[in-house]
Amino acid sequence: DGGITQSPKYLFRKEGQNVTLSCEQNLNHDAMYWYRQDPGQGLRLIYYSQIVNDFQKGDIAEGYSVSREKKESFPLTVTSAQKNPTAFYLCATLGGISYNEQFFGPGTRLTVL
Amino acid sequence: QQPVQSPQAVILREGEDAVINCSSSKALYSVHWYRQKHGEAPVFLMILLKGGEQKGHDKISASFNEKKQQSSLYLTASQLSYSGTYFCGTESLKTSYDKVIFGPGTSLSVIP
Numbered sequence: 001d002g003g004i005t006q007s008p009k010y011l012f013r014k015e016g017q018n019v020t021l022s023c024e025q026n027l028n029h030d031a032m033y034w035y036r037q038d039p040g041q042g043l044r045l046i047y048y049s050q051i052v053n054d055f056q057k058g059d060i061a062e063g064y065s066v067s068r069e070k071k072e073s074f075p076l077t078v079t080s081a082q083k084n085p086t087a088f089y090l091c092a093t094l095g096g097i098s099y100n101e102q103f104f105g106p107g108t109r110l111t112v113l
Numbered sequence: 114q115q116p117v118q119s120p121q122a123v124i125l126r127e128g129e130d131a132v133i134n135c136s137s138s139k140a141l142y143s144v145h146w147y148r149q150k151h152g153e154a155p156v157f158l159m160i161l162l163k164g165g166e167q168k169g170h171d172k173i174s175a176s177f178n179e180k181k182q183q184s185s186l187y188l189t190a191s192q193l194s195y196s197g198t199y200f201c202g203t204e205s206l207k208t209s210y211d212k213v214i215f216g217p218g219t220s221l222s223v224i225p
Contacts, residue, residue, distance in 0.1 A: 042215045
């Protein structure tokens with residue numbers, strides 16, 4: 001089955017530690033995205049990548065970093081510079097018949113203690 | 114540059130209709146609509162492209178007025194399964210394509 005895998009579903013970290021969230025897809029989609037979701041604020045774009053070895057900052061990139069070494073993988077690192085990292089993180093790809101439908105992974109809920 | 118959605122929340126009885134609006138200050142290439150159930154990932158409903166089209170999906174349809182930079186989602190004869198948070202996502206003509214920016218969401222609750 002094609003889809004997007006995010007792991008783990010729940011993640012706890014101590015303040016000051018970097019943490020990497022995994023996102024893997026087998027949909028063969030070129031574009032991948034990371035969104036952050038906080039209650040009442042919708043989905044905010046952190047980073048996106050249209051092709052391998054290339055990515056662009058979204059609206060809230062500060063304190064985050066990404067890499068895109070393979071088409072299937074787009075990991076997100078939440079660094080200690082991110083002031084309020086506790087949130088629900090969603091990875092998505094862009095594809096579909098007209099190449100303009102976003103497919104979302106199940107999400108990772110990160111809690112920083 | 115986040116699109117604006119209205120209303121913020123709406124409560125309906127089964128069988129009633131609702132309209133959710135999405136507007137942007139930027140010229141738009143497309144508008145996406147998604148529904149998210151609590152604790153789950155958003156699910157794609159439909160996309161409307163530049164050209165002022167209207168689309169339907171079961172009893173859910175949408176329109177896109179590119180001149181006004183607005184889109185509306187119409188839910189008719191609502192069912193309990195329609196409950197969730199509805200997000201519009203927009204692609205602007207002046208940014209690179211494929212950059213989708215989401216609105217804050219509209220919470221829809223359908224009660225028996």
